[in-house]
Amino acid sequence: xxxxxxxxxxxxxxxxxxxxxxxxxxxxxxxxxxxxxxxxxxxxxxxxxxxxxxxxxxxxxxxxxxxxxxxxxxxxxxxxxxxxxxxxxxxxxxxxxxxxxxxxxxxxxxxxxxxxxxxxxxxxxxxxxxxxxxxxxxxxxxxxxxxxxxxxxxxx
Numbered sequence: 412x413x414x415x416x417x418x419x420x421x422x423x424x425x426x427x428x429x430x431x432x433x434x435x436x437x438x439x440x441x442x443x444x445x446x447x448x449x450x451x452x453x454x455x456x457x458x459x460x461x462x463x464x465x466x467x468x469x470x471x472x473x474x475x476x477x478x479x480x481x482x483x484x485x486x487x488x489x490x491x492x493x494x495x496x497x498x499x500x501x502x503x504x505x506x507x508x509x510x511x512x513x514x515x516x517x518x519x520x521x522x523x524x525x526x527x528x529x530x531x532x533x534x535x536x537x538x539x540x541x542x543x544x545x546x547x548x549x550x551x552x553x554x555x556x557x558x559x560x561x562x563x564x565x566x567x
Contacts (some may be wrong), residue, residue, distance in 0.1 A: 444508030444527045450475035457548035470555040
C-alpha cells in the first residue's frame, strides 16, 4: 500500500509539473530601458519597415552619465549633420519606457517622444508615441565611422 501511495503521489507531481510547463511562455523580456542600457552607439537600421536608402544614415551615441546624445545624420542634408543635446527616459504605466530629447543651441525638442521596446544588447525599437506608424529599429555598433565624424585617418 505504501508503494502504491508513493507511485500515486509521484504521478500526480509529474502531471502537475508537465501541465505547468505548457502554460509558461519563456519570452525574453529584454533589457530594462535605462540610460545605462542604451548607453553607446546605435545606427538606424530600419525606418517604417524598410532599410534606409544606400548612402543614408543616422547614428546616435548616448552618454549615460550626463544623459547627453550626439547624432550624425544625412537624411535632411547632403552631407553629415551633427546634432547634440540631452535626452530623458520616463516610464508610463500603460506604454512603458518613453525617450525624449532636446537639441542644443535652441533648435528645439525631438519631433516625437518614442516608446522604446524590445531593447536587447544589440537592438532596440522606437515607436512614435503620437503616431504608431512611425517605427525605427536601431542596431548597436562599435562607433560612428570616422569619415562621418571627420576624425577618420586620411590615406596618403
